[in-house]
Amino acid sequence: MTTLHEELSGLQPVELDAGLVFGGKASGTLVQGYADATSLTPPIDPHFRFPEASRDVIVWFISPDEPLYMFGPTGCGKSSCIRQLAARLKYPVFEVTGHGRLEFADLVGHLSLKEGNMTYEYGPLALAMRYGGLLLFNEIDLIAPEVAAGLHGVLDGSPLCISENGGELVPPHPLFRFAATANTNGGGDETGLYQGTQRQNLAFADRFLLCEMGYPDAAVEEELLRERFPALPQQLCRIMVDYANEIRRQFMGEHSDSAPAHAIEVTFSTRSLLRWADLTVRYQPLARHGIQPVTYALDRALAFRAGRETRAMLHELAQRMFPHAGESSARPADDGPLSGDEAIQFLTGNLTGVSANACPTVLLRKTRNGEEGNPGKDWRGEARPDGMHLRFGRTGTVGQYRHIPADACCRKDPVLELRQRAARKLREGYVLVREENIR
Numbered sequence: 001m002t003t004l005h006e007e008l009s010g011l012q013p014v015e016l017d018a019g020l021v022f023g024g025k026a027s028g029t030l031v032q033g034y035a036d037a038t039s040l041t042p043p044i045d046p047h048f049r050f051p052e053a054s055r056d057v058i059v060w061f062i063s064p065d066e067p068l069y070m071f072g073p074t075g076c077g078k079s080s081c082i083r084q085l086a087a088r089l090k091y092p093v094f095e096v097t098g099h100g101r102l103e104f105a106d107l108v109g110h111l112s113l114k115e116g117n118m119t120y121e122y123g124p125l126a127l128a129m130r131y132g133g134l135l136l137f138n139e140i141d142l143i144a145p146e147v148a149a150g151l152h153g154v155l156d157g158s159p160l161c162i163s164e165n166g167g168e169l170v171p172p173h174p175l176f177r178f179a180a181t182a183n184t185n186g187g188g189d190e191t192g193l194y195q196g197t198q199r200q201n202l203a204f205a206d207r208f209l210l211c212e213m214g215y216p217d218a219a220v221e222e223e224l225l226r227e228r229f230p231a232l233p234q235q236l237c238r239i240m241v242d243y244a245n246e247i248r249r250q251f252m253g254e255h256s257d258s259a260p261a262h263a264i265e266v267t268f269s270t271r272s273l274l275r276w277a278d279l280t281v282r283y284q285p286l287a288r289h290g291i292q293p294v295t296y297a298l299d300r301a302l303a304f305r306a307g308r309e310t311r312a313m314l315h316e317l318a319q320r321m322f323p324h325a326g327e328s329s330a331r332p333a334d335d336g337p338l339s340g341d342e343a344i345q346f347l348t349g350n351l352t353g354v355s356a357n358a359c360p361t362v363l364l365r366k367t368r369n370g371e372e373g374n375p376g377k378d379w380r381g382e383a384r385p386d387g388m389h390l391r392f393g394r395t396g397t398v399g400q401y402r403h404i405p406a407d408a409c410c411r412k413d414p415v416l417e418l419r420q421r422a423a424r425k426l427r428e429g430y431v432l433v434r435e436e437n438i439r
């Protein structure tokens with residue numbers, strides 16, 4: 001088995017075209033990266049939408065003269081943005097999360113007993129410096145000033161001296177990168193929201209190139225929801241994003257026509273918005289019992305964290321913005337074919353929490369000119385434990401067959417893959433004819 005050290009020693013630095021790597025179009029500007037990914041290279045998230053702030057990070061990757069400090073509100077995508085850019089360059093990423101009790105040795109390494117011998121175990125900072133990795137230091141504004149001061153030399157580009165390992169000197173590899181993320185800009189927390197953050201020593205803060213990031217634009221967040229949760233109707237995604245932005249405005253003390261001014265103590269991050277959408281899909285079956293999935297999910301994604309008054313206000317706003325959220329999406333299958341958003345909601349409700357062992361099957365049909373009784377195309381998807389089995393083609397013919405192995409399915413879940421693919425087809429004008437083995 002290859003050890004981490006062997007894997008990292010084999011890294012091959014390459015010069016890549018920055019335009020090609022980040023935008024798909026050659027630009028002639030070169031950026032350094034690696035030929036192959038390692039086990040520490042983050043996987044590429046195809047749904048990730050690069051926000052405007054990624055421009056600053058790309059420029060920094062091209063000429064990283066100084067370490068990077070990215071700050072912004074919680075859950076806006078700071079860590080993910082750096083991780084996803086590093087993934088495109090195939091950097092091994094060493095992640096550390098700052099906290100009040102973090103010690104310098106947690107970064108550099110320590111002596112440990114292995115098979116009766118004392119050996120030195122390198123920490124993330126030493127490994128990243130030695131092999132040319134990216135040290136992603138999250139929540140750096142939570143670390144104690146003395147730990148921060150210990151990093152000054154490294155931030156200036158000096159070698160790391162490991163006194164505990166006989167004074168070993170680790171010079172920085174030319175591809176070593178240091179990026180930090182934090183909720184404050186290092187000047188302390190003015191809002192009182194980020195408990196434990198420390199006002200950074202000016203000499204520490206002064207060593208970084210700064211970059212600010214906010215929540216993604218409404219259009220980007222809407223696209224994110226639509227892509228990640230195709231079972232959610234488009235209109236619902238749009239209102240959810242509008243709702244999140246309304247809450248953000250209220251949190252900032254602004255008010256609009258649609259809601260009165262009210263100082264609230266919680267806000268929507270992109271993280272909690274995605275959680276809300278995910279839970280809304282998962283709670284669809286509750287609609288059959290008269291429970292609104294959207295508001296039920298809202299409580300669990302955000303509102304339970306708020307005080308009683310704010311929670312009441314969040315619900316009141318939700319009732320106004322989602323007037324049809326309580327309508328049941330469930331309908332007996334023998335009521336005739338379902339189409340569009342109604343069919344998507346029905347499938348979502350019935351395929352949530354279903355195991356692939358139950359082999360749920362969905363049959364969709366698209367009639368020629370949309371007329372019933374006029375043979376057209378069939379699409380039959382079946383989720384099984386080994387993956388998704390697809391058959392498609394003209395109605396009445398054997399059609400073509402495709403197998404999507406479980407490993408290649410969305411979140412390795414054949415039922416989720418079936419739900420998402422069926423939802424896409426329903427958007428293309430297919431109707432739901434029959435579904436078998438689904439609750």
Ligand SMILES: Nc1ncnc2c1ncn2[C@@H]1O[C@H](COP(=O)(O)OP(=O)(O)OP(=O)(O)O)[C@@H](O)[C@H]1O
Pocket residue numbers: 047048049050051072073074075076077078079080081138181182183216224270271274
């Ligand atoms: N532009 C985006 N595209 C896709 N997903 C996003 C985007 N922005 C944020 N997310 C998602 O939102 C979640 C939160 O992102 P992340 O953890 O990177 O936020 P953060 O700003 O580092 O938060 P914190 O300050 O709490 O560490 C992740 O699941 C991430 O995938």
Ligand SMILES: [Mg+2]
Pocket residue numbers: 078079080138139181
């Ligand atoms: Mg983070």
